[in-house]
Amino acid sequence: MTIHIAIDCMGGDYGPSVTVPAALHFLHAHLDAELILVGQTGLIQYQLEKHKTLRSKSFSVHAASEVVAMDDPIEIALRKKKDSSMRIALSLVKAGQAHACVSAGNTGALMAISRYMLKTLAGIERPAFAAVMPHLSGGTTMLDLGANIDCSPRELLRFAEMGHALVSAIEGKEKPAIGLLNIGEEMTKGNETVKQAGELLRASTLNFYGNVEGNDIYKGVTDIIVCDGFAGNVALKTSEGLAKMLGDMIWQEFSRTLPSKVMAALAWPVLRRLKHRVDHRRYNGAALLGLRGLVIKSHGSADACAFEWAIKRGYDAIKNGIQERLARAVEENNGNSAARVLPIS
Amino acid sequence: MTIHIAIDCMGGDYGPSVTVPAALHFLHAHLDAELILVGQTGLIQYQLEKHKTLRSKSFSVHAASEVVAMDDPIEIALRKKKDSSMRIALSLVKAGQAHACVSAGNTGALMAISRYMLKTLAGIERPAFAAVMPHLSGGTTMLDLGANIDCSPRELLRFAEMGHALVSAIEGKEKPAIGLLNIGEEMTKGNETVKQAGELLRASTLNFYGNVEGNDIYKGVTDIIVCDGFAGNVALKTSEGLAKMLGDMIWQEFSRTLPSKVMAALAWPVLRRLKHRVDHRRYNGAALLGLRGLVIKSHGSADACAFEWAIKRGYDAIKNGIQERLARAVEENNGNSAARVLPIS
Known part of the structure; x- marks a missing residue:
């Protein structure tokens, strides 16, 4: 095709x-x-x-x-x-x-x-930006990364369902683990929206891991992390800024003196591979799901x-075939979860 | 003493x-x-x-x-x-x-x-956690990093005043530049709280730069960045996670093969300095202001x-003498800004 x-x-x-x-x-x-x-x-x-x-x-x-x-x-x-x-x-x-x-x-x-x-x-009211944040042994699919500033608990559940459909389609995982971005692991942490989203996720048929924190993105603790677009965008942009600065720092250290330049020349094959791996341009492109x-x-x-x-x-x-798989999965989830989440608007 | x-x-x-x-x-x-x-x-x-x-x-x-x-x-x-x-x-x-x-x-x-x-x-209702996020030529003082999940526009203004007092005391800058963490630079971006905080900051006597994004933390665009504790904590923890992963990636690349291990040994003085600079443990410790x-x-x-x-x-x-300077500055600001911000509660 x-x-x-x-x-x-x-x-x-x-x-x-x-x-x-x-x-x-x-x-x-x-x-x-x-x-x-x-x-x-x-x-x-x-x-x-x-x-x-x-x-x-x-x-x-x-x-x-x-x-x-x-x-x-x-x-x-x-x-x-x-x-x-x-x-x-x-x-x-x-x-x-x-x-x-x-x-x-x-x-x-x-x-x-x-x-x-x-x-x-x-069943989807608000699309969400999803992208893969890399970690040492794969990647964490994160959404929303900036399409929706404020999100209701039910919207966060929707993001989790879409993330589930996406990751199970791409990675073939039957039950990808889902984390809810928060500022602590305990169930009592976070604002009301996040706490209610946690309850909805726990009551769902999704494989909900629980709350995760910013550092868990790069540990690969879960396959998917859901959050509102404000927090997601802050995490994404902060990561880009830090990766760029650390990249600059590597070159700064290796070009500081003549001996360090010689070392850089000797270590060039490794540095080049490293540069390639940390190049944030390679992670450009978020899908609007x-x-x-x-x-x-x-x-x-x-x-x-x-x-x-x-x-x-x-x-x-x-x-x-992401689009078809996602549409199918959302349709299926839609029937199931609409009934389940009715008590909380 | x-x-x-x-x-x-x-x-x-x-x-x-x-x-x-x-x-x-x-x-x-x-x-x-x-x-x-x-x-x-x-x-x-x-x-x-x-x-x-x-x-x-x-x-x-x-x-x-x-x-x-x-x-x-x-x-x-x-x-x-x-x-x-x-x-x-x-x-x-x-x-x-x-x-x-x-x-x-x-x-x-x-x-x-x-x-x-x-x-x-x-005049301070809610203390905030402040810490310095390093960049290539200094650091950005960021608050709140997790003490307050939801913040009112006026509380964000207070954080800016405290940040101002802290940075002018430590770095001797008369008018440190203050950024407001957002998901875009334009004034129309963000939720209502952030937009109103922007208005308060613009009307204040502080040196308000405008909205900044996550990547600006590590560019050193402003001396200070204010945000609510949820976004701040996400930025902080995400940074720690990414720095740790990139550090691990460097050692992974340099220990992949025998030749790369030899290169690491040759480049050791540079790698050691780099390791020291990116060690996130060196940035541990936030002041509760x-x-x-x-x-x-x-x-x-x-x-x-x-x-x-x-x-x-x-x-x-x-x-x-941070505590004394901060107390003095907050007292002074308190008299000035309390009158100024009264219209918005």
Whole structure:
């Protein structure tokens, strides 16, 4: 099967100067993929010309005259810019012309337009951003990473159900363990929302481990961690900032003196592998779960390497049939858990 | 001046087996300090005997028959255990026999007993945990790190005022820059509390930078970052977890094969310095600000090295006259800002 992905070329801090070369690079490594480059054709063509050594035949350009700016209010993006690259890329998913859409654009706008264009799965009120946070022997799937600032206990339960469906689909685990992000392990910890979510999770058929703390993300204590979008975004961004600083610190130490530079040269094979492993660009791309179509959000500040990883994230999700599996699982859970959680609104 | 610090020897996951050797080690490096070891004398004496090569004359043992368990409900710790090591250590601060108290005990209990025993400074309703998060060219003072789960906009303003007083006292900066932790830089981001806190901060005489995100902690964008205790604790614990994992990853890469082990041996001087810089134990110890006395909280899981850093944190704070400066600054701010923030409750 050919994998079709619509790329919102105008999104992100750098627009086509990042998204187009990333798309071309991606195509070179993925011969069964076809990309639809959506945006202002003049700017896209300029970048295609600039990177003509990378030219591939597996793409098409789809015109969209408007651009959702990174600071556009959601209302403007949703109601006024009906020919934005973001909206057109999403409409290709809705029309079945693309299996997924990848965008580095304005998060709030992407969330709102995705919901408006694609609609949510039955029983899901608020989609959530999910991504894998790596640890030494695998990864922890974490959601929500910033789509929803305040979440009700029932929404946190929904995130757990979606995380369960995602991880069991990708990793083939029948009963992936789910943790609830909190500021202590004890059941009495946290605010009312988190405590009630804990009760709902304990009463569910999910494999609920209990409360986890920030450090547990990188210990791999559970397969999945659920949290509201504020806490999740803080954890994600803090991690990116720290990983970048520690990476810089390694190079600072190895370039401090002439002897340390010599050591760096000698240890280069190991340092290169290390650099690759800690490169946070490799973890770029969060899936917006709970919609009737697959949407991948890249960081706004992504460079071409990072944006290519976000496209790859979409490609892998399509290959794994995530959308279909998730829809099926949510539908099944929906019937079961709706009855179960009724007592708490 | 001799620095007197009361040590809650029974607190933490490991009690006297960690706190006593940490205290003895600390005394060897700080000849102007005297420590009061508070707890069950038999257990303390056993550890003193075990570490007799480290014996110093600059300590005394103060008996306390009870122990606040790490999972004791706050009510039990506060109302029932009146002879706990935590409470007795705090009473020594209250009585002026110690300049500060250091504890690795139950956070909720420490917070409650500290408030009860020492009382808050005028105008401060809720003390906050503050600590320095390191970056390449210094550190960012962050509060609250877990004392208060939900915070009102006015409490976030108070944290900013306390952070201001702390950083201007320690670093001699007249107008330290203050950031508000959020999930985007724009003023429209975040929940209602954060938005209102932003308004209060903008209207204040503080040097308010605006919203910052998790990655800004490690860029050193501002001198101070304020947030509620839930988000702060997530940022702190996530950082500890990631730093530990990346440290493990470095050793994993350098011990993977015989050639990489040889490289590690060659690069050892650099790796050792790096290991020292990224060792999160060096950042152990958060000050509980806003009380009429200095309290330092160590991680419950601290080992002797980490606990010694928490004692050092208290020692430095006393040397810098933090408590007096903070009390003075809060008093001054109190008069000014109470009038200013009245419209928003």
